[in-house]
Amino acid sequence: xxxxxxxxxxxxxxxxxxxxxxxxxxxxxxxxxxxxxxxxxxxxxxxxxxxxxxxxxxxxxxxxxxxxxxxxxxxxxxxxxxxxxxxxxxxxxxxxxxxxxxxxxxxxxxxxxxxxxxxxxxxxxxxxxxxxxxxxxxxxxxxxxxxxxxxxxxxxxxxxxxxxxxxxxxxxxxxxxxxxxxxxxxxxxxxxxxxxxxxxxxxxxxxxxxxxxxxxxxxxxxxxxxxxxxxxxxxxxxxxxxxxxxxxxxxxxxxxxxxxxxxxxxxxxxxxxxxx
Amino acid sequence: xxxxxxxxxxxxxxxxxxxxxxxxxxxxxxxxxxxxxxxxxxxxxxxxxxxxxxxxxxxxxxxxxxxxxxxxxxxxxxxxxxxxxxxxxxxxxxxxxxxxxxxxxxxxxxxxxxxxxxxxxxxxxxxxxxxxxxxxxxxxxxxxxxxxxxxxxxxxxxxxxxxxxxxxxxxxxxxxxxxxxxxxxxxxxxxxxxxxxxxxxxxxxxxxxxxxxxxxxxxxxxxxxxxxxxxxxxxxxxxxxxxxxxxxxxxxxxxxxxxxxxxxxxxxxxxxxxxxxxxxxxxxxxxxxxxxxxxxxxxxxxxxxxxxxxxxxxxxxxxxxxx
Numbered sequence: 001x002x003x004x005x006x007x008x009x010x011x012x013x014x015x016x017x018x019x020x021x022x023x024x025x026x027x028x029x030x031x032x033x034x035x036x037x038x039x040x041x042x043x044x045x046x047x048x049x050x051x052x053x054x055x056x057x058x059x060x061x062x063x064x065x066x067x068x069x070x071x072x073x074x075x076x077x078x079x080x081x082x083x084x085x086x087x088x089x090x091x092x093x094x095x096x097x098x099x100x101x102x103x104x105x106x107x108x109x110x111x112x113x114x115x116x117x118x119x120x121x122x123x124x125x126x127x128x129x130x131x132x133x134x135x136x137x138x139x140x141x142x143x144x145x146x147x148x149x150x151x152x153x154x155x156x157x158x159x160x161x162x163x164x165x166x167x168x169x170x171x172x173x174x175x176x177x178x179x180x181x182x183x184x185x186x187x188x189x190x191x192x193x194x195x196x197x198x199x200x201x202x203x204x205x206x207x208x209x210x211x212x213x214x215x216x217x218x219x220x221x222x223x224x225x226x227x228x229x230x231x232x233x234x235x236x237x238x239x240x241x242x243x244x245x246x247x248x249x250x251x252x253x254x255x256x257x258x259x260x261x262x263x264x265x266x267x268x269x270x271x272x273x274x275x276x
Numbered sequence: 277x278x279x280x281x282x283x284x285x286x287x288x289x290x291x292x293x294x295x296x297x298x299x300x301x302x303x304x305x306x307x308x309x310x311x312x313x314x315x316x317x318x319x320x321x322x323x324x325x326x327x328x329x330x331x332x333x334x335x336x337x338x339x340x341x342x343x344x345x346x347x348x349x350x351x352x353x354x355x356x357x358x359x360x361x362x363x364x365x366x367x368x369x370x371x372x373x374x375x376x377x378x379x380x381x382x383x384x385x386x387x388x389x390x391x392x393x394x395x396x397x398x399x400x401x402x403x404x405x406x407x408x409x410x411x412x413x414x415x416x417x418x419x420x421x422x423x424x425x426x427x428x429x430x431x432x433x434x435x436x437x438x439x440x441x442x443x444x445x446x447x448x449x450x451x452x453x454x455x456x457x458x459x460x461x462x463x464x465x466x467x468x469x470x471x472x473x474x475x476x477x478x479x480x481x482x483x484x485x486x487x488x489x490x491x492x493x494x495x496x497x498x499x500x501x502x503x504x505x506x507x508x509x510x511x512x513x514x515x516x517x518x519x520x521x522x523x524x525x526x527x528x529x530x531x532x533x534x535x536x537x538x539x540x541x542x543x544x545x546x547x548x549x550x551x552x553x554x555x556x557x558x559x560x561x562x563x564x565x566x567x568x569x570x571x572x573x574x575x576x577x578x579x580x581x582x583x584x585x586x587x588x589x590x591x592x593x594x595x596x597x598x599x
Contacts, residue, residue: 052460052461052462053460160548161317161548162548163548190316190317190487190549191316191487191489191528191531191532192316192527192528192531192544192545192548192549193548194531194533195530195531195532195533195542195543195544195545196544198533198542199541199542199544202539202541217460217461219461219534220490220532220533220534221533223533223534223538224533224534224536224538224539224542225533225538225539243538244538257462258461258462260465261461261462261464261465262461262490262534263461263464263465263468263488263490263491263493263494264490264493264534265489265490265492265493265517265529265532265534265535266493266517266534266535267493267513267514267517267518269493
């Protein structure tokens with residue numbers, strides 16, 4: 001393994017969900033949620049995985065961490081195939097690959113205080129030797145997302161939507177990951193708050209050298225923060241290109257349709273054309 | 277003027293005090309035109325739309341203002357009189373068509389019900405009217421889809437059914453509350469296209485409620501920006517998007533990731549939208565505003581015409597007085 005190798009390399013990933021029917025629950029077919037998907041995420045870079053609802057983009061993210069079982073393919077992270085690792089070793093790797101979800105209200109336990117919420121990963125990986133150290137690690141993680149010590153004793157409901165998403169990011173950062181899989185991490189936020197979180201993610205990438213796999217349907221967010229884009233449609237990647245290239249000259253008909261449907265807030269760009 | 281809203285105020289009892297969550301909102305709707313009411317969650321934009329139909333939740337009360345539909349004040353109407361207005365003269369479509377449609381009744385039947393509720397027509401006539409409406413909103417294979425249940429239709433088709441239902445009585449005013457927010461972009465584009473076309477053909481007036489300035493740019497003629505219960509800026513679409521005056525409007529546009537250079541820092545609006553129980557005194561945007569002056573803490577800036585734009589901001593108004 002050299003520094004030039006990509007951080008994450010997904011090769012011919014296939015996640016099919018069986019459709020079972022009848023008394024014996026025989027498999028009568030498959031939903032091809034992810035079908036022969038390959039891409040790479042470079043260290044410190046952002047790959048955006050875009051597509052409309054049901055295209056399989058979320059399943060890709062979950063398959064990488066084996067939160068859903070994949071049928072075939074390889075997920076090489078720092079030279080090791082995550083799909084082939086024994087459970088115990090996989091757990092160790094998960095420290096390096098963390099996930100941030102869309103809705104912080106449903107992904108944070110409402111009955112836990114910030115200290116314990118953020119410390120969950122620290123505890124799971126045994127990163128703290130003492131209570132003081134645990135607390136210090138949590139404060140350091142909060143600091144990275146511009147929250148502070150005073151928030152430690154609070155519950156999730158005491159925070160605004162933007163602050164809750166910061167908590168979700170702090171939880172992921174607490175264990176020192178190299179790759180964040182952000183699944184629609186800014187989609188539920190109002191524009192002014194979304195801007196704060198996008199700026200934060202950009203700053204964290206510069207400061208910590210994080211790589212992002214950014215799963216989203218929002219093309220303007222993609223254009224803003226991605227280095228490369230992979231467009232998914234019906235379980236397959238139909239086009240993959242550097243961001244500027246994709247936006248300037250999309251090649252696949254689906255990418256073109258997708259891009260031309262994105263409403264722009266610039267009055268000098270013509271209004272949407274007809275799509276019938 | 278088809279619909280004139282004057283100083284509409286709707287308040288909510290919160291922690292023992294009356295909080296005006298819609299506070300002195302005024303605007304006009306014209307036939308064939310679309311006004312977009314834009315703002316972030318909790319700014320009162322949906323409550324404004326619901327108040328126009330007097331469908332605001334029970335905990336909220338309309339405490340002042342006028343809603344004049346063709347010159348008649350709806351706020352003075354009796355409850356039975358309002359039944360004649362809702363769905364007939366003013367219709368509404370919502371964000372999530374799945375929760376607005378009855379899941380156990382065929383969609384065609386539901387549109388027929390709307391037709392028969394407002395007009396004395398036979399079942400047969402209502403059916404053919406409904407199929408006509410299905411064609412009008414470009415539902416493919418209208419006869420077959422007429423027999424479908426909501427769960428058998430995609431999100432876009434369900435929204436088309438909702439639009440067909442809203443149009444069934446040829447209303448003068450259409451209120452659309454985030455009609456495309458739950459849809460994928462390609463479907464959103466189709467629905468916006470359809471709405472714009474229907475607006476022209478039926479010469480309806482439309483009030484579009486949305487948080488998405490991209491959507492607004494596609495369909496609106498005029499834009500009103502709401503913040504914490506009040507309209508802070510209102511102008512023609514291009515004027516507002518190219519020369520925003522209010523610090524909040526400027527902040528919103530600066531925060532859009534599509535407009536900035538890739539990877540550049542987006543302009544942030546610090547803090548978050550305050551909840552109605554914690555609205556500050558004076559201008560409600562003051563704590564988040566870089567241009568706040570002492571005066572802003574004491575009084576509300578009124579919405580005043582400055583050039584092409586109506587804006588409620590002391591910083592802008594003072595500049596004007598100096599000249």
